[in-house]
Amino acid sequence: MFEIESLEEAAVGAALVTGPRHRLMQHNRSFRELFDFWRPGQEAGVALSGPGLRPVLRALDRAGSDPSAVLIEAPGPDEPSARRTWVVSCLPVDSRHGAAVLLLATRVPDGPADATTVRRHDPADGGGDLARYEALLSAVPQVVWLMTPDGGISALVGRLGDTGGGLWHPGGTNVSWMDAIHPKDRVWFGERWEATARGEALLDAVVRVRQEGDPVRYRHIKIVAVPVLREGKVREWIGTVTDAEDQWRVRTRDRLLERASAVTSAHDLSEAFAATASAVVPDLADAFVVFQLRQTDPTRSAPGAGTAHATRARSVLAPGLPPLPAARDDFVLGTAAKKVIGSGRTKLLTFPPGDPPRDLISGRSAEWLAQAEATSLAIVPVVVDGRTVALASAATCRGNPPPDDAELGLLEEVLHRVQEPLRRTLELQSVRDTALVLQRSFLITPPHVDGAELAAVYQPASTTAEIGGDWYDAIVMPDGTVTLSIGDVAGHDLDAATEMTKASSMLRAFAYTDGPGSPARTLSRLDHVALGVSTAALITALHAVLRPADDHRWNVTLSNAGHPPPLLIPAAGPAHYLNEAVSPDPPLCVAPEVRRHDRQHTLTDGDTLLFYTDGLVEAPGTDISDGMRHLADRATGLRRPGLSLTGLVTALLPPSGRADDDIAVLAFRVARDRR
Numbered sequence: 001m002f003e004i005e006s007l008e009e010a011a012v013g014a015a016l017v018t019g020p021r022h023r024l025m026q027h028n029r030s031f032r033e034l035f036d037f038w039r040p041g042q043e044a045g046v047a048l049s050g051p052g053l054r055p056v057l058r059a060l061d062r063a064g065s066d067p068s069a070v071l072i073e074a075p076g077p078d079e080p081s082a083r084r085t086w087v088v089s090c091l092p093v094d095s096r097h098g099a100a101v102l103l104l105a106t107r108v109p110d111g112p113a114d115a116t117t118v119r120r121h122d123p124a125d126g127g128g129d130l131a132r133y134e135a136l137l138s139a140v141p142q143v144v145w146l147m148t149p150d151g152g153i154s155a156l157v158g159r160l161g162d163t164g165g166g167l168w169h170p171g172g173t174n175v176s177w178m179d180a181i182h183p184k185d186r187v188w189f190g191e192r193w194e195a196t197a198r199g200e201a202l203l204d205a206v207v208r209v210r211q212e213g214d215p216v217r218y219r220h221i222k223i224v225a226v227p228v229l230r231e232g233k234v235r236e237w238i239g240t241v242t243d244a245e246d247q248w249r250v251r252t253r254d255r256l257l258e259r260a261s262a263v264t265s266a267h268d269l270s271e272a273f274a275a276t277a278s279a280v281v282p283d284l285a286d287a288f289v290v291f292q293l294r295q296t297d298p299t300r301s302a303p304g305a306g307t308a309h310a311t312r313a314r315s316v317l318a319p320g321l322p323p324l325p326a327a328r329d330d331f332v333l334g335t336a337a338k339k340v341i342g343s344g345r346t347k348l349l350t351f352p353p354g355d356p357p358r359d360l361i362s363g364r365s366a367e368w369l370a371q372a373e374a375t376s377l378a379i380v381p382v383v384v385d386g387r388t389v390a391l392a393s394a395a396t397c398r399g400n401p402p403p404d405d406a407e408l409g410l411l412e413e414v415l416h417r418v419q420e421p422l423r424r425t426l427e428l429q430s431v432r433d434t435a436l437v438l439q440r441s442f443l444i445t446p447p448h449v450d451g452a453e454l455a456a457v458y459q460p461a462s463t464t465a466e467i468g469g470d471w472y473d474a475i476v477m478p479d480g481t482v483t484l485s486i487g488d489v490a491g492h493d494l495d496a497a498t499e500m501t502k503a504s505s506m507l508r509a510f511a512y513t514d515g516p517g518s519p520a521r522t523l524s525r526l527d528h529v530a531l532g533v534s535t536a537a538l539i540t541a542l543h544a545v546l547r548p549a550d551d552h553r554w555n556v557t558l559s560n561a562g563h564p565p566p567l568l569i570p571a572a573g574p575a576h577y578l579n580e581a582v583s584p585d586p587p588l589c590v591a592p593e594v595r596r597h598d599r600q601h602t603l604t605d606g607d608t609l610l611f612y613t614d615g616l617v618e619a620p621g622t623d624i625s626d627g628m629r630h631l632a633d634r635a636t637g638l639r640r641p642g643l644s645l646t647g648l649v650t651a652l653l654p655p656s657g658r659a660d661d662d663i664a665v666l667a668f669r670v671a672r673d674r675r
Helices: 029-034 051-062 128-136 183-197 245-265 269-280 335-343 363-371 405-417 419-441 494-514 519-533 624-638 645-652
Strands: 013-018 023-027 070-075 083-095 098-108 143-147 153-157 203-210 218-230 233-243 287-295 307-317 347-350 376-384 387-396 452-459 469-476 482-489 539-549 553-561 567-569 599-603 608-612 663-670
Touching: 013 029, 013 083, 029 098, 051 070, 051 083, 051 098, 183 203, 183 218, 218 245, 245 269, 245 405, 269 287, 269 307, 269 387, 269 405, 335 347, 335 376, 335 387, 376 405, 376 419, 387 405, 405 419, 452 469, 452 645, 469 494, 469 663, 482 494, 482 608, 482 663, 494 519, 494 539, 519 539, 519 553, 539 608, 567 624, 608 645, 624 645, 645 663
Parallel strands: none
Antiparallel strands: 013 023, 013 098, 070 083, 083 098, 143 153, 143 233, 203 218, 218 233, 287 307, 287 387, 347 376, 376 387, 452 663, 469 482, 482 539, 539 553, 553 599, 567 608, 608 663
């Protein structure tokens, strides 16, 4: 509950008023000196008589809905004929009198006798100047300044240079605002200044202004300004300057950390580094490049030992900068980068525009920094579990000043915040790499088949989260019979990849021992054994036996355990799915006693039989039937003389980096010229 006693000795006048008629209940000493004509218990409508005080009544009425302050003139306590200028603000508060309004009043110091510091309200202006001043003074400012058309500056409230500890201000001869504005802010700030001078808008902006006596240090200040127009011409400017460095830092920090939060959902290192880079350009740097380190001698334990090379993982450049040189795997780190790896501490290099220290930076980096007219390079280590796994390089370019301590601190905080997500991403990447090695060790090169052609491809998912149990296999029996199989173990982790190795190995063994027997029987055997030795919750598989026959034909017997149906691409006519109208048998590991079925088909010259896993036809948010229809249409459209089977299979895959799931494809084509 607010008590006016807490402000009794304050230099600002303070008063509590209550009720719809704003009755004065309490006031402090400064208020009594400023408004000695307003007596306790008196209503505002009685005390604040006269047109000059009506803005205060409006401010009291709007308290709580519109916090705008007003600029007024009131008579002096000793000389009623002498007018004084005040800034008045009204805020709703709770007091022992109930709901109340806290009225704060600050006196504007008296100006010169010619009254150029504060222009009095001229009724001929239709209240335009007063309305501008009221819009301007939306809060009690730290400094209120007045500028004449020729650039002369005088302070009305406060003292120029006091904001932020010595801010440069546009005083002196032949000096303008733009000489003090940060180079990155000059274009947009100049456009807003000109628009305000034309009377189109109120200038209200947070801008970086050079600090007094330092050509490279800037501080964020809030500038609010309006012109006073007479007959369409600017007669003077009135404005406020308020230190906004802390406010900028808090808001920028929140914004950058919100952007960097996208790293938590990244599925691979490239995506994680991309989210980090996008978070800091252009707010903290003009160019941001992340280098992922490659450990050339992982047996050495010293931090950074043996690390001499790096791979450029991600980069973001501000518009207008020259392109980076082509990324190469043999990129050698410079001396400064190696020191950062060893120490684990940020290194900031500052230098004249376009003249980087070539003895500390790699040759290609130094050349680019020279082209970009860089003035600084910050090298920040990305440390995960005590090991530097990447380096973030942030450069200021085109003659822009280097980052100050606050900006460099923000950059370090952003990179520190992404360390835990990066650690998880690295773990997933390690698991993914292990799974891929495991999978590829079981993916055979398709064997040669007389009278036919085989092709196979495996495309891993583009995200670290999707590592799974897709496989394919092909065996040529001594009698020329060919067995084909493809399958998918449920799950997307290392366990799924491990269970895939078990299932594929057992199916290969059963297929060889069963020979040209029943694929349904082979899958039944696998089902019974897998249930005992595998932990997989579900396995889909398609197993087929293909026997050569007369007239360049192949007889196909296949059994489907819950897998997408094979696609037949005939030599003529549209592609279609085999047994599309027949439901497949259940997947493996769910109903071992179920009776499985064989299906028969015949392939002729030029026919192609395509086995695939669901990653080829499934996409998030779409129906699998749509994906299957698209695959059939695509296969029909790609059929043309001269296209190899490998070329056909490759063309059916989605573009690299767009697969949401692993994809395995195995294709068999009857050759027209059979050996």
